[in-house]
Amino acid sequence: MGIEEKLGNLGVVTYRLEDVVNWGRTNAMWPLLFGLACCAIEMMSTQAAHYDASRFGMELNRPSPRQSDLMIVAGRVSRKMAPVIRRLYDQMPYPKWVIAMGDCASCGGVFNNYAIVQGVDEIVPVDVYVAGCPPRPEALIDGIMTLHEKIRNDKITDWA
Amino acid sequence: MGFMIPQASDSIQELSVEELRAKVGTGMEIVDAEEHMLLSMGPQHPSTHGVLRLLVELDGETVVNLAPDIGFLHTGIEKNMESKTYTKALVMTDRMDYLTPMTNNMVYIMAVEKLLGIEITPRAQTLRLILAELSRLASHLVWLGTSALDLAAMSVFLYCFREREYILDIFEMVSGQRMMVSYFRPGGLWRDVPDEFEPAVRKLLDFMPAKIADYEALLDQNPIFLERAKGVGVISGEQAVAWGLTGPSMRASGVDWDNRRDMPYGGYETYEFEVPVEHEGDVYARYRCRMREMRECLRLIRQGLDRLKPGPVNIDDHKIVPPPRAELGRSMEAVIHHFKLWTAGFTAPEGYVYQVIESPRGEIGCYLRGNGTNKPARVHFRGPSYVNLASLPLLANNSFVADLVAVIGSIDIVLGEIDR
Numbered sequence: 001m002g003i004e005e006k007l008g009n010l011g012v013v014t015y016r017l018e019d020v021v022n023w024g025r026t027n028a029m030w031p032l033l034f035g036l037a038c039c040a041i042e043m044m045s046t047q048a049a050h051y052d053a054s055r056f057g058m059e060l061n062r063p064s065p066r067q068s069d070l071m072i073v074a075g076r077v078s079r080k081m082a083p084v085i086r087r088l089y090d091q092m093p094y095p096k097w098v099i100a101m102g103d104c105a106s107c108g109g110v111f112n113n114y115a116i117v118q119g120v121d122e123i124v125p126v127d128v129y130v131a132g133c134p135p136r137p138e139a140l141i142d143g144i145m146t147l148h149e150k151i152r153n154d155k156i157t158d159w160a
Numbered sequence: 161m162g163f164m165i166p167q168a169s170d171s172i173q174e175l176s177v178e179e180l181r182a183k184v185g186t187g188m189e190i191v192d193a194e195e196h197m198l199l200s201m202g203p204q205h206p207s208t209h210g211v212l213r214l215l216v217e218l219d220g221e222t223v224v225n226l227a228p229d230i231g232f233l234h235t236g237i238e239k240n241m242e243s244k245t246y247t248k249a250l251v252m253t254d255r256m257d258y259l260t261p262m263t264n265n266m267v268y269i270m271a272v273e274k275l276l277g278i279e280i281t282p283r284a285q286t287l288r289l290i291l292a293e294l295s296r297l298a299s300h301l302v303w304l305g306t307s308a309l310d311l312a313a314m315s316v317f318l319y320c321f322r323e324r325e326y327i328l329d330i331f332e333m334v335s336g337q338r339m340m341v342s343y344f345r346p347g348g349l350w351r352d353v354p355d356e357f358e359p360a361v362r363k364l365l366d367f368m369p370a371k372i373a374d375y376e377a378l379l380d381q382n383p384i385f386l387e388r389a390k391g392v393g394v395i396s397g398e399q400a401v402a403w404g405l406t407g408p409s410m411r412a413s414g415v416d417w418d419n420r421r422d423m424p425y426g427g428y429e430t431y432e433f434e435v436p437v438e439h440e441g442d443v444y445a446r447y448r449c450r451m452r453e454m455r456e457c458l459r460l461i462r463q464g465l466d467r468l469k470p471g472p473v474n475i476d477d478h479k480i481v482p483p484p485r486a487e488l489g490r491s492m493e494a495v496i497h498h499f500k501l502w503t504a505g506f507t508a509p510e511g512y513v514y515q516v517i518e519s520p521r522g523e524i525g526c527y528l529r530g531n532g533t534n535k536p537a538r539v540h541f542r543g544p545s546y547v548n549l550a551s552l553p554l555l556a557n558n559s560f561v562a563d564l565v566a567v568i569g570s571i572d573i574v575l576g577e578i579d580r
Contacts, residue, residue, distance in 0.1 A: 033206050034204050035210065036210070036211055036233065037210070037233055037235075037255070037258060037575075037576050038255055038258035038339060038340065038576065040210070041258060041259065041302065041339065042338075042339065044302075044306075044321065045321060045324075045325065045328075048305075048317065048318055048321030048322070048325075049318045049319075049321060049322050050321065050322060050325045063204075063205070063206040065204075075233070076233065076235055078231070078232060078233055078234050078235065078579075080231050080232050080234060081203065081211060081232045081233065084203055084204065084211075084232070088204055110240075110251060110252070110255070111235050111236065111237075111240065113235075113236040113239065113240050114236055114239075115234050115235050115236035116235060116236070133340060134338075134339055134340065136338060
């Protein structure tokens with residue numbers, strides 16, 4: 001099974017570089033340990049035993065942005081928090097991705113008022129939006145799978 | 161609002177030790193301040209339980225002074241509620257203290273009902289009590305999981321969330337949502353619980369005591385946890401009262417006060433339960449207090465289920481409670497009521513009320529002022545986390561930075577409710 005089947009007796013595998021790199025990128029994502037509000041509790045549920053995010057190679061949350069490549073913006077982004085999020089995003093090394101988890105992070109949600117940034121895409125580029133208030137853990141997992149899909153289709157010419 | 165990228169320096173306060181000391185002081189004499197350094201902890205920090213920022217003045221590794229910098233999650237919930245009808249404003253309360261939405265629903269709805277002067281049915285009252293206790297249990301489970309995680313006990317977190325999932329499944333069964341339930345409505349409940357509700361809760365009552373014993377076995381025999389919890393973050397009973405601590409954090413200092421028993425509401429006066437009180441006032445006592453409270457929750461839920469009788473869950477006043485869907489096809493009056501309720505809502509009289517209940521974190525109060533229209537003129541919450549946080553400088557004084565993490569975990573704060 002696995003890779004040795006394809007090896008034959010040659011000891012050589014031919015594969016496209018972008019596929020290998022994208023495969024590596026999708027299967028060991030390190031999310032930033034960073035929750036904002038209600039969605040963070042569902043994000044914790046996703047990582048806990050019942051939904052088990054380690055199936056996707058991402059059970060390890062790094063509290064330091066320097067060690068992580070995925071930012072899950074879980075919750076409402078207030079105007080006071082916005083510069084902090086931007087600074088965290090800037091501190092993450094490339095390649096990096098952002099998931100806007102929940103309605104508040106995606107578009108402001110129920111809080112259309114003076115305090116809340118109407119969508120985190122006003123401050124950082126977002127790859128995947130996950131709807132729900134808060135999204136179920138299944139929805140977040142679906143968002144992660146969608147991101148994996150997106151990364152697998154990355155072209156070598158687009159790499160930063 | 162234009163497309164504006166905020167600059168990193170826009171609102172993060174940069175302070176010096178002297179400025180911090182001028183802003184806050186614990187009243188303690190600070191000597192030999194030459195060598196002190198200022199540490200900014202948060203807002204992105206794994207153990208601040210959300211987006212709390214602490215400015216800590218350190219003498220070596222000892223905390224001399226600290227100031228919580230809050231507002232990173234300010235949502236304008238109270239202001240937003242003023243622009244919504246009484247029923248629609250309810251969804252805002254869920255998102256305040258998101259670990260225990262049912263309690264927030266309950267305090268707001270009880271305030272609305274007080275303003276309207278209505279009495280709910282016995283079945284609704286019992287169901288509210290059961291669900292409020294279930295959410296207390298769920299909230300304590302999150303507290304236990306996360307604060308044990310802060311003290312390097314990883315497996316407790318996994319166990320706690322496993323049982324919490326079961327409670328969330330019950331919430332989903334009754335309300336259709338896992339967390340933001342908005343299940344309590346003025347005049348009763350959104351609808352009656354399904355038939356599967358009672359067996360599901362009974363199953364929880366059966367397996368839960370053994371699970372609580374499991375958590376205790378994991379922590380009470382864990383020397384690292386004991387070492388880091390015992391004798392850390394001590395506050396005396398008098399100080400706890402003076403600083404406005406409420407809930408288990410206060411009862412762990414020997415103050416025997418629980419709103420459920422001493423200012424009864426929602427039928428608690430007819431139930432038999434104990435209020436756990438501990439006397440040491442440290443992190444370990446607060447942990448013990450909450451663990452014992454979880455068992456009392458189970459007792460209350462069991463009594464509630466035993467006295468649950470069939471009957472209506474909503475009052476028979478279609479000026480406040482929407483008529484059943486089936487009636488809309490038969491009765492013109494029902495159509496009018498339905499239309500009026502979901503477009504304009506009901507009007508509440510002029511006046512103000514204040515309702516206090518016991519949330520898992522302490523005393524949550526709702527001040528509600530009506531002005532004769534269909535929207536509240538002012539809603540204000542007395543959040544337990546907000547007031548409990550104020551005592552953090554006292555609790556953490558002269559402790560190590562590592563103990564600060566234990567102390568933050570032990571007062572069980574939820575930033576959503578602090579900042580609102």
